[in-house]
Amino acid sequence: MDIELITNILFATIRTGTPLLLIALGEMVCEKSGVLNLGQEGMVLMGAVVGFMASVITGNLGMGIIAAVLAGALMSLLFGFLAISLVANQVATGLALTIFGTGLSAFLGASYVGVGIEGITAWHLPLVSEIPVIGKIFFSHDPLVYLSWVLFGLVYWCFKRTRLGLTIRSVGENPEAANAIGLSVLQIRYLAVMFGGAMAGLAGGYLSLAYTPLWTEGMSAGRGWIALALVVFASWKAERIMLGAYLFGAASIMHLVLQGLGFEASPNLLAMLPYGATIIVLMVLANDAIKAKLSTPLALGQPYRPQL
């Protein structure tokens, strides 16, 4: 393998890992507040289709991204209303969100299948993108990749240093106690859920406006679910999510690697790789049961209704 190929693979790894990073960061914040939203897949798809439609209609990619974020946030609001305000079972509501989002996105996007757009183009950062190898791998991406790094930094800093981070964690650990000391549990959970939705929507927009760029039914291809596994794998830590996202990104572009090595394999078999990798990661986690238990938000998945 030559240096060119390695550079290309690493470049593609970051591109492929970006949607996973975005979804997983959002879901992590959501889960830290004690809410398990299994509807990522539905929100990503809605972000993708709405973002795509908005760009086609307005002819403006920026509008597309904003629409994608809003679509994801709105979908998560639907989830929040059921799972937070109406104390519905979070697992069932999340599944419902995925089923609904898959259906609605397919319905909305039916007439947009096959429409082509000029996707978001790369933004070569001045100076640093000139650096050999490194420049190509890290600094020749589209703006959304850089945005994902900024968002990563924000989430990381929030939970490392800020009172907001503490507040979110406390609500996810012991909502009764949080309520007793005067924190507004429902409000914080709503905000966390909506952040998760906005991030999933952004990831959807990235897929349909930058990564492919086009719209097809079910184009998220399970990324929402892989991101959910990623959050567990990362023990709810932002830095490990970033690492995990790029590892999965690498698994997803194995065909590039294999081609580089001169192997021929069925694309269908190679497509199984990220899913298989997810299962293996879940198996490996078993060795770390105690650590996982310490880092899992204690009230994850439990509905809370303040008694008045």
Next chain:
Amino acid sequence: MKRIELTNITKRYPGAIANSAVGISVDAGEIHALLGENGAGKSTLMKIIYGVVKPDEGEMYWEGERVQVRGASHARELGIGMVFQHFSLFETLTVTENIALSLPKSDVVSMESLKQRIEEVSTRYGMKLDPNRYVHTLSIGEQQRVEIVRCLLQDVKLLILDEPTSVLTPQEVDTLFKTLRKLASEGCSILFISHKLDEVRALCDNATILRGGKVSGDCVPRETTTDEIARLMVGNDTPLSEEYKKALGQEVFLRIKALSFQSDDPFSTTLKDISLQVKSGEIMGVAGVAGNGQEELLNLISGEEVCDASAVTFAGEAVGNLGPRQRRELGLGFVPEERLGRGAVPDMSLANNALLTAYHGDLVDSGWINSHKVKSFAAQIIEQFKVKAAGIDAQAKSLSGGNLQKYIIGREIIQAPKLLVCSHPTWGVDIGAAILIRHALIALRDQGAAILVVSEDIDELYSISDRICAICDGELSPVDEMKNVSINQLGKWMAGDFSPLTNQAVGV
């Protein structure tokens, strides 16, 4: 001017009135007791003052002015602090982080300065605390200190403590009282919720007594006899105390030998070299503050956790590696601490809950449930143990705590266990049910069953146990006959000091 005054407070819940026209007032610097049995409405009243529950009727005056407390943070702005019975702490955060969360943002300039203030306040009031520790590594007593320090950091004018002594050893109670007296002498008002009369008489200036959601009387505890106060608490129909004959027991039924155990759960206590014998026909009491290994020990006896076969034996038979079902077949009955969500399935009917542990008898025939027999078994429990319920189809969660506990204990006792293990048998139960339960336990003992009772309620252990010991940090104290163990001795055991009281006096 009163520091706080409540008039005519009424709060209704579906199917129950928690408070009915309750009035109470506290002066500055006064230690005021709020007394009452379980379910008398004390906690509801406190939550109303603290703003986490809204009353249906009534008024509240704070330093002469009418206020409506909008929530916990508003209460704290006014200067009201509350120490909850089930602490409102976050286990995976440090002491400082916990305290920072409940202070207004403007109060937390930096974590470093907050740490200093925590150390200052905790030393000043004699409650040593390490601000860097994670809460899950603290003992229950230390966790309570965090709650109190949290209130003190905020210039508190009224401190409410909900049953603060129920989780402390007698020695810790003394320390707490010193702190409270010091606070009161500085002008802070204290509202002390309790159902323990001796403590109230030792600490409080005035007392308001609640019964069934209503105020049944006010008194100055120091000038009133325990019996008089107790009458106000329980009414005239209930006997105040019961004396039970002690028994000696016969053969050893349960034998635990040199048992050490650590579970996978990072929050659990490690058991160290525990040996214990319970004889048929006796009640063995295990005292101790919650979280000192009781849960782990009970799981190993019930079979929910397994260990070396020979570490636990029933009548000589090694059972340590057997599951709950096989142990039940050998005569085990078990009443866990959690009634809803372990002892009974909340959403299932009483009939199905009867089947929950009685499935190895004739209720099931080669895998097929005999629903007729299940129903008559459930009806038998309800009748024999005077359970108030809508019928055998009522959901377990629809029962009151006392009635559900009677049902669970009844279910176990009617199966005629040779060994009954009971965790906190009367915790949170009204006095009528508590007496019925204690009677049932004594009757079962007199029929020759071995009984192990784990409880935090020292009075209860004194009243029903024949022999007693204590557990602290996963270690078991020596065991002795009840009559030989003074409250002081037991307190030392609960605090982990297992040396005999008379050691120095005898001068070994």
Next chain:
Amino acid sequence: MLFKLEKRPSDSQLMAYCSPLLAVVLTLISGALLFASLGHEPMKALYTFFVLPLEDLYGWTELGVKVAPLLLCAIGLMLCFKAKVWNIGAEGQFILGGVGGGYLALQLLDVDAFWVMPLILLFGALCGLLWAMLAAWLKTHFAANEILTTIMLNYIALNLLYFCVHGPLKDPDGFNFPESAMFSDSTLLPVIIEDYRLTISIYFALFAAAVVWTFMSRTLLGFQISVLGEDHSAARFAGFKEKKLIWLVLLVSGSLAGLAGVAEVAGPIGQLNPYIAPGYGYAAIIIVFLGRMHPIGIVFASMLLALTYMGGEMVQMDLALPKSLTGLFQGMLLFYLLACDLLIGYRIVRAKSSPIADQA
């Protein structure tokens, strides 16, 4: 606020039954609004979606064709969900059943014997079972979350299907279309009525529903499954073996989904192609909730969900609307159901404002 929620002391049985009906009504209303906003006459469009498909005998047999796999998957999932084992993998188990059974059918194309059909069915069920077994093993052995593992297994199964129809099982005489050869008569399930597609698999489904109903209501093992799902600690306390129960529900559910899959390819479809699984495994999840986790309810819910598939096709033909309306209606239905289920545990009461609150 004029109204507020108040917790009921015990759950309302009445609402448990009314909630699905209410959800259906709300879905229909939303559907009407949706059609109206798309410029179609709402009542006519709803008629096209929900009634027109069942106008004749053909419509009813086609309903049966869809009910059979849905019911088989849903009955298995019911067992899992009763135990709160969130098997989302019926889709993958269905596909494996189809691929496995289809593979065997293709090997036995020229064998005309009475044992061929039962063997194919058994093998399909076995493949579904093995696929579910993976999830059971991952859950009991590695404590891996079954939602994630079964979803991943679904994607893997789907890619396996694609691989098979593009590669080893592709019809050599099929002009390079990604599909297998057509199955021979001896490898196809017998139909119930001549000239219609409905096969005897509907009997398997109804039989499975009856057996599971008896099992859950009359046996100790069924009771143990319910307890495990309702209250984990109570199951431990009572000494029920959690892992054994997890294996049991997943294996039964996997083999039923596998059976559904093989009955589909060796039935109405008659070959392997990339479209053998139109989301029956996911729709079955909705069916279980809608059917109140009870076999009778599930039979009715299967019929309703089957109808949404037919309605989707019907509006595509008649009104030129996208077929994906099916998924939309299914999602809405589940959402409304979850919202209405709130009324089982809570009731809505007029909020009495407190005098103190009035002061503010």
